[in-house]
Amino acid sequence: MLLPRNLKALCRLWVADRFMAELLQFVISGLTVGAVYALVALGFTLIYNATDVVNFAQGEFVMIGGMVSAFAYAAGVPLMFAAMLAIIVAIIVGLILYRFGIEPARGASSVVLIIITIGASIAMRGLAALVFDKQFHKLPAFSGEAAIRVLDASIVPQALWVLGGALVIVAALWLFLTRTLFGKAVLATAANRMAAQLVGVNTSFVMSFSFAASAAIGAIAGVLVTPITFTSYDVGTALALKGFAAAVLGGMGNPLGAVAGGLIIGLLEALGAGYVSSSYKDAIAFMVLIGVLMLMPGGLFGKAHTERV
Amino acid sequence: MTGVRCFVKSSLAVLALPVLMAGTALAQGTVKIGALLAVTGPAAFLGEPEEKTLKMYVEELNAKGGVNGQKIELVIYDDGGDASKTRTFAQRLVEEDKVVAILGPSTSGPTMAISQVVEDAGIPLISFGGAAVIVQPMKKFVFKTPHSDRMACEKVFEDMKKKKLTKAGLITGTDAFGKSIREGCIAAAPTYGVEIVGDETYNPTDKDMTPQLTNLKNKAGIQAIMSGSFGAPAAIVTKNVKQVGVTVPFYQNHGVASKSWIDLSGDAAEGVLLPAAAVLVADKLADSDPQKKVALAYKTTYEKATGKPISTFGGHAYDGLMILVEAMQRAKTSDPKKVRDEIEKTKGFIGTAGIFNMTDKDHMGLDLAAFKMVTVKGGNWQLAE
Numbered sequence: 300m301l302l303p304r305n306l307k308a309l310c311r312l313w314v315a316d317r318f319m320a321e322l323l324q325f326v327i328s329g330l331t332v333g334a335v336y337a338l339v340a341l342g343f344t345l346i347y348n349a350t351d352v353v354n355f356a357q358g359e360f361v362m363i364g365g366m367v368s369a370f371a372y373a374a375g376v377p378l379m380f381a382a383m384l385a386i387i388v389a390i391i392v393g394l395i396l397y398r399f400g401i402e403p404a405r406g407a408s409s410v411v412l413i414i415i416t417i418g419a420s421i422a423m424r425g426l427a428a429l430v431f432d433k434q435f436h437k438l439p440a441f442s443g444e445a446a447i448r449v450l451d452a453s454i455v456p457q458a459l460w461v462l463g464g465a466l467v468i469v470a471a472l473w474l475f476l477t478r479t480l481f482g483k484a485v486l487a488t489a490a491n492r493m494a495a496q497l498v499g500v501n502t503s504f505v506m507s508f509s510f511a512a513s514a515a516i517g518a519i520a521g522v523l524v525t526p527i528t529f530t531s532y533d534v535g536t537a538l539a540l541k542g543f544a545a546a547v548l549g550g551m552g553n554p555l556g557a558v559a560g561g562l563i564i565g566l567l568e569a570l571g572a573g574y575v576s577s578s579y580k581d582a583i584a585f586m587v588l589i590g591v592l593m594l595m596p597g598g599l600f601g602k603a604h605t606e607r608v
Numbered sequence: 609m610t611g612v613r614c615f616v617k618s619s620l621a622v623l624a625l626p627v628l629m630a631g632t633a634l635a636q637g638t639v640k641i642g643a644l645l646a647v648t649g650p651a652a653f654l655g656e657p658e659e660k661t662l663k664m665y666v667e668e669l670n671a672k673g674g675v676n677g678q679k680i681e682l683v684i685y686d687d688g689g690d691a692s693k694t695r696t697f698a699q700r701l702v703e704e705d706k707v708v709a710i711l712g713p714s715t716s717g718p719t720m721a722i723s724q725v726v727e728d729a730g731i732p733l734i735s736f737g738g739a740a741v742i743v744q745p746m747k748k749f750v751f752k753t754p755h756s757d758r759m760a761c762e763k764v765f766e767d768m769k770k771k772k773l774t775k776a777g778l779i780t781g782t783d784a785f786g787k788s789i790r791e792g793c794i795a796a797a798p799t800y801g802v803e804i805v806g807d808e809t810y811n812p813t814d815k816d817m818t819p820q821l822t823n824l825k826n827k828a829g830i831q832a833i834m835s836g837s838f839g840a841p842a843a844i845v846t847k848n849v850k851q852v853g854v855t856v857p858f859y860q861n862h863g864v865a866s867k868s869w870i871d872l873s874g875d876a877a878e879g880v881l882l883p884a885a886a887v888l889v890a891d892k893l894a895d896s897d898p899q900k901k902v903a904l905a906y907k908t909t910y911e912k913a914t915g916k917p918i919s920t921f922g923g924h925a926y927d928g929l930m931i932l933v934e935a936m937q938r939a940k941t942s943d944p945k946k947v948r949d950e951i952e953k954t955k956g957f958i959g960t961a962g963i964f965n966m967t968d969k970d971h972m973g974l975d976l977a978a979f980k981m982v983t984v985k986g987g988n989w990q991l992a993e
Contacts, residue, residue, distance in 0.1 A: 327818075433656075437874075
């Protein structure tokens with residue numbers, strides 16, 4: 300009499316266990332991919348705040364991070380220095396983009412500026428294909444490839460690096476913006492460029508800084524994620540689209556929203572692929588995006604929109 | 609005696625010289641062959657080795673005197689893997705360059721886009737695209753050299769049958785190649801008594817396929833997983849398979865048959881099974897294998913000239929060029945229609961992809977024997993049979 304009941308309980312436990320393991324696997328997958336979207340979205344947000352420009356070359360910073368570090372590493376540079384080199388190169392490219400692409404056209408409408416960034420992204424992709432090549436490249440995982448098993452779900456250590464890296468960047472950015480004078484100058488420029496200028500903030504410097512910081516964040520994301528996803532000259536386009544969607548979902552211009560938006564889109568994709576259908580997973584993510592924007596046009600964390608006059 | 613023979617020989621040679629020269633003059637210098645290749649763009653990993661191969665071997669053929677006494681002039685256009693671009697270039701090859709035959713395109717979509725152009729113009733096309741639909745239903749002037757994607761499934765299922773595995777899970781990309789291999793597998797499965805118990809897909813730009821693979825892994829009774837993909841996603845799938853702890857045999861397909869897939873996948877590639885052309889394991893073939901000589905010669909020539917490891921893709925270009933040149937030699941002319949007839953009569957041509965036997969019903973001419981089951985061991989290709 301006792302045995303069947305025990306069996307049933309065991310069976311239920313096993314089903315619950317497997318369900319948990321599956322769920323955990325999906326969530327880990329979603330968070331890892333989402334963390335990358337979040338970092339790209341964060342880059343969008345920084346530049347958008349300081350300059351009102353939606354920088355569609357943001358994905359290319361991720362590409363530069365991955366490609367430069369992969370090539371430097373393949374040439375024998377230690378991983379740490381290869382990563383730093385990649386970040387420096389991305390910062391330089393970001394500054395060049397601002398100085399020669401955005402600044403000269405500062406009076407132009409935001410549509411024009413957006414088109415400039417799209418042009419820049421195409422140019423960067425073409426240059427990368429020439430400077431590097433058109434093959435896929437990889438970096439070794441920072442702390443080995445062996446998967447860690449948690450409750451029958453498995454995590455590659457690199458995923459923890461991606462998540463941890465994203466967390467550190469977000470925390471550092473938050474501290475910088477709220478606790479330092481220069482950070483406050485960035486926020487002031489974001490709030491009202493003219494007023495900031497009048498109280499003595501060097502807004503032009505703040506704007507170049509925002510491009511440099513976005514480029515650096517993108518490059519770090521590129522370095523962190525390349526061991527998992529590989530990199531090639533054209534990985535930026537898809538990332539920029541997803542990152543932009545994440546930024547819009549979270550509320551354009553809100554750093555916290557950007558991070559939340561990225562993680563939500565990543566999770567929706569993974570859960571959609573796992574529980575609904577892998578064919579429709581992108582559709583699910585974007586349908587949620589459309590739904591949210593219809594109900595809350597400013598995004599999840601966006602302020603109620605006020606027209607600037 | 610030898611003196612006399614020598615004298616006779618040299619005088620014959622002197623006599624023959626003007627005749628030979630007249631022959632070349634009559635043949636009017638060059639014969640133009642067109643090539644449409646995806647040298648750039650997402651399919652560049654196909655187009656690049658194909659372009660190198662064609663250039664290399666045309667040069668070699670010309671050094672040996674060309675074909676039928678005419679030098680070959682290769683006209684290559686880079687179609688970027690784009691169907692509409694390919695169509696424009698195909699028109700140009702036909703109308704302006706007036707080529708006698710076209711090699712390529714590298715992929716299936718563009719091939720389908722231009723097959724009507726060559727049919728109307730009446731010039732033979734030897735495609736390097738994989739999809740079976742290129743030659744089924746048959747078109748009069750269209751041929752292809754790579755194995756069809758459905759054959760990859762058949763070879764895998766044949767291997768599964770041998771191992772008494774009957775329940776397979778599929779994971780394929782949503783790109784043209786992935787779709788075509790998915791349809792091929794689903795159609796071929798019943799013939800081999802294989803049941804498809806899981807059918808997952810992913811987007812070619814996806815970065816993580818663990819959710820799909822977790823689902824496959826947890827499908828009741830699953831005995832093998834087959835992946836239909838190429839490029840970076842194929843390597844991501846390979847790594848993810850290892851990551852989620854799949855214990856059943858894992859099959860890839862011929863789309864990953866290049867060293868770069870092994871490099872990207874690292875340890876995860878070890879032990880993965882896939883059907884591929886013999887050229888990949890040229891140096892490991894048995895000496896009695898009729899393909900060994902051709903495969904090894906191609907491998908050495910290519911690797912020496914480019915300094916890069918071979919893929920099977922450049923081999924398709926080699927096969928296409930050589931089938932065309934031999935057909936021209938048999939036809940003793942470069943008249944497109946006669947060359948077409950001769951291509952169709954290709955029998956027992958030993959290429960890098962296998963032994964070609966074309967007929968008026970089969971414009972590919974390869975059977976399953978052309979595929980070898982290979983695996984990866986210590987970062988290198990190895991015969992699995």
